[in-house]
């Protein structure tokens with residue numbers, strides 16, 4: 001993805017963050033400072049966003065690690081078939 005930078009790598013999965021995430025952090029730091037009038041308020045608001053980011057990151061790592069595990073077990077094809085079936089592409093149309 002253009003405009004993103006790597007912040008780490010785990011289990012062969014590169015973690016990249018888009019630069020606009022820094023804008024989000026700056027926005028919440030500013031909002032936290034305005035609401036509380038203190039640096040602690042700015043840091044707290046920023047920490048909440050970072051904590052939310054970490055939760056989403058762990059959730060996505062859950063998906064990725066399960067996918068890696070399934071690929072190692074050779075479940076790629078059956079998983080693909082299941083997703084195609086759910087889209088209705090492998091079932092006959094009512095008119096045929």
Ligand SMILES: [Zn+2]
Nearest residue numbers: 059060062063
């Ligand atoms: Zn999910």
